[in-house]
Amino acid sequence: MIIVHHLENSRSQRILWLLEELGLDYEVRRYARDPKTMLAPPELRAIHPLGKSPILEEEAVTYVESGAIMAQLAERHGRFGPPEDPVGARRWHQYMHYAEGSLLPPLFAMLVVRKLGLLGLPARKPIAGRIHEQLRFVEGELEGRDWFCGDELTAADMMMSFPLEAAGSRIDDMAATYPAIRRFLERCHARPAYQRALARGGEYAYAG
Numbered sequence: 751m752i753i754v755h756h757l758e759n760s761r762s763q764r765i766l767w768l769l770e771e772l773g774l775d776y777e778v779r780r781y782a783r784d785p786k787t788m789l790a791p792p793e794l795r796a797i798h799p800l801g802k803s804p805i806l807e808e809e810a811v812t813y814v815e816s817g818a819i820m821a822q823l824a825e826r827h828g829r830f831g832p833p834e835d836p837v838g839a840r841r842w843h844q845y846m847h848y849a850e851g852s853l854l855p856p857l858f859a860m861l862v863v864r865k866l867g868l869l870g871l872p873a874r875k876p877i878a879g880r881i882h883e884q885l886r887f888v889e890g891e892l893e894g895r896d897w898f899c900g901d902e903l904t905a906a907d908m909m910m911s912f913p914l915e916a917a918g919s920r921i922d923d924m925a926a927t928y929p930a931i932r933r934f935l936e937r938c939h940a941r942p943a944y945q946r947a948l949a950r951g952g953e954y955a956y957a958g
């Protein structure tokens with residue numbers, strides 16, 4: 751049995767989505783964030799020393815990192831992995847890493863700077879500039895294509911869904927400014943497996 755340690759309103763939502771797309775049996779253990787700090791509760795540290803989500807338990811192995819979890823699930827079950835054509839395959843590897851490696855860091859920086867209130871004000875504009883630089887690139891990549899690696903949904907799309915959803919909550923007029931990203935997210939949200947994952951994971955602030 752697969753166990754997903756799932757923090758509310760977090761990256762681990764996309765692991766539930768992949769598990770639903772794969773039609774696998776799994777158990778969700780849901781954790782609430784601390785209402786003041788928004789950090790994960792201490793119970794998660796009992797499962798893994800980093801205390802962050804997602805954490806997957808499978809066949810007595812406990813492991814972390816969304817990209818690694820999704821790549822190994824895709825590989826083991828022979829679906830949603832890299833496409834066979836070499837261009838699509840390169841894009842798959844690129845976006846599996848890009849989501850956490852390049853797109854999320856400025857979004858996280860904005861979250862921190864906003865928490866600082868007045869102290870963080872001077873940093874908001876430059877960080878917003880970094881975010882828009884990434885989003886302009888992503889918008890261009892999605893123009894004329896349904897999914898990041900070709901005609902079919904892959905794990906790379908699922909990896910990209912979370913930072914793009916989170917960007918929507920931090921950037922005003924996100925949907926109007928980036929119509930290809932908006933259409934991409936609508937396609938993600940319309941999938942029955944995405945909706946089933948939402949039902950399994952509980953309330954999720956970013957699917958609107």
Ligand SMILES: N[C@@H](CCC(=O)N[C@@H](CS)C(=O)NCC(=O)O)C(=O)O
Nearest residue numbers: 760761789790802803804815816850
């Ligand atoms: N790169 C890691 C990031 C893990 C991570 O930072 N998870 C966040 C969830 S969005 C978390 O657990 N935050 C709560 C905390 O830091 O206490 C991954 O993709 O799995």
